[in-house]
Amino acid sequence: MSDVSPARALGIDFGTSNSTVGWHRPGVESLIALEDGKITLPSVVxxxxxxxxxxxxxxxLHEYLEGYEGRLMRSLKSLLGSKLIKHDTSVxxxxxxxxxxxxxxIGELKKRAEHCxxxxxxxxxxxxPVFFVDEDPAADQEAEDESGISREELVLIVDIGGGTSDFTLIRLSPERHQVAERQSDILATGGVHIGGTDFDKQLSLQGVMPLFGYGSRMKSGALMPTSYHLNLAxxxxxxxxxxxxxxLALNSMRYDIEDTLGIDRLFKLIEERAGHWLAMEVEASKIExxxxxSRRLDLxxxxxxxxxxxxxxLFEExxxxxxxxxxxxxxxxxxxAGVHASQVDTVFFTGGSSGIPALRNSVSAMLPNARHVEGNIFGSIGSGLAIEARKRYGAA
Known part of the structure; x- marks a missing residue:
């Protein structure tokens, strides 16, 4: 394998919110620009x-928000953890x-990478992900980059993406960097089906949906059914x-609600077909x-x-x-892994949702002796997969 030749294969990180493609070339940034000079392509069709x-x-997203007629589909990767993957949709x-x-x-990712x-x-x-569905373990070898390691360390990789949170406890050392078979270095893997879209959903439900009738009382004293607001969030x-x-169901329900202000706003939002716009505003608020x-959301x-x-x-609560x-x-x-929290030397944060302060503080507090390292929140995994692709398939 030539050290100066580009890799024969690509590494693709298909993410819930954003996707990246890596192509390992010595001395060159591995992540490929996929749209408007940016290394990420939002996972949206x-x-x-x-x-x-x-x-x-x-x-x-631009065409949808500009008012073109059509069907917008986002968070595509979430389909892999649901029963919908076996079904069809109307397009x-x-x-x-x-x-x-x-x-x-995924074919579009490949096409853009080949063009570049x-x-x-x-x-x-x-x-x-380590787990597509919670409580269904299936561990894969994670891609890792040890360029910053000068001695043997026990590292917890915390990858918080759009749909899943994945964790890998791995033993790293400079001596092991070029070893092809690294499975024994991975002490344990784990994960949970929680990611950025779930954080968006909770922020929407707690901070925005009450304005649209979430939590409203029926004349019977019962709460308004929540399924409509869950769908909207x-x-x-x-x-x-x-x-x-x-x-039709909402319209029928309106007459049984004590205060109709919220549900009337919900009807207006439906009339404006503004659900995806609102979801993007909530996501932008989470990021800010x-x-x-704080952030004031103009409705x-x-x-x-x-x-x-x-x-x-409010968000943290x-x-x-x-x-x-x-x-x-x-x-x-x-x-x-049979490891005490105090034994972890480094916690490596990556993934688009890993920048949430409450999440970082929550995990960091569990690892009192670990230093904290931040990877490229959108690109670390894609870069690592590009390295793995070169290892597996060689150089051109």
Missing amino acids: FFNIEERRPVYGRLA LGSALPFKDLLGMF AGREFDQVVLGR TWHTINALYAQKSQ LTEQP GRVERELSVELTRA AIDGLLERVRASVTELLGK
């Missing part, structure tokens, strides 16, 4: 009815199997709210709350002068239950 074509990434008037939809998106590289690729190493179920059956104590699109102040304190499950998964991982 928009089927444009007017032009009868699929659109991907940021352009897909441009035809039935499309969900697994074919995933194939279309100026060559075709026949081999690829794909990343995957979950990317891949927003379209269910626009269905005629759903709207990693740096700022004037639904009702004039309507807004809500979202705070980091909303996701506390999710963080407890993350901590439990880390505790289980350490127990499986």
Whole structure:
């Protein structure tokens, strides 16, 4: 294998929110620019009815928000952990199997990488979560980069993506860096089906949905059914709210609600087809709350002068239950490895949702002696998969 030749294969990190492609070339950044010079391609497909074509990434979001008629689909990777993967969906008037939809998106990643590289690729190493579904263990070898290791260390890799949180406890050392078979260095793997979309959902439910009737009382004293707000707060179920059956049920329910202000706003939001817009605003608020104590969300699109102040304190309270499950998964991982928390030398954070302060603090507090290292939150896994692809398939 030549040390100066580019790799024969690609590494693809198909993410719930964003995807990356790595191509290992000595002395060159491995992550390939996939859209507008950016290394990430949002995992989004928009089927444009007017032009009868699929659109991907940021352009897909742009066309949808510009008002083009069509079907927007996001968080595609979440399908892999659901029963929907065995079913079809209606796209441009035809039935499309969900697994074919995933194939279309991954094919687009390959196409863009080949265009950038100026060559075709026949081999690829794909990343995957440790657990696609909770309580169904299936460990894969994680990609790792030991360029910053000067001695043997026990490292906990914390990868918080859009749909899953994955953990790997691994023993690293400079001497082991070039060894081809590294399975014995992985002491334990674990994970939980919690990621950025779940954090968005809880922020939406606790901070925004009450304005749209979430928690409203019926005249009987019971609470309004929550399924409508859960659908609205979950990317891949927003379209269910626009269905005629759903709207008829809401309209019938309206007469049994004590205060109709919230449900009337919900009808307005449905009329404006603003569910995905609202979801993106909530996601933007989550991101801003990693740096700022608060963010005012303007909801004037639904009702004039309507807004809500979202705070980091509210967000952290909303996701506390999710963080407890993350901590439990880390505790289980350490127990499986027979390692005490004080023995961990380094915790390596990566993944788009790893920047949430409450999450970092929550995990870090469990590992009193560990130094904290931050990887490229969107690119570490893609870069590691590119290295693994070169190891497995060699150089051109």
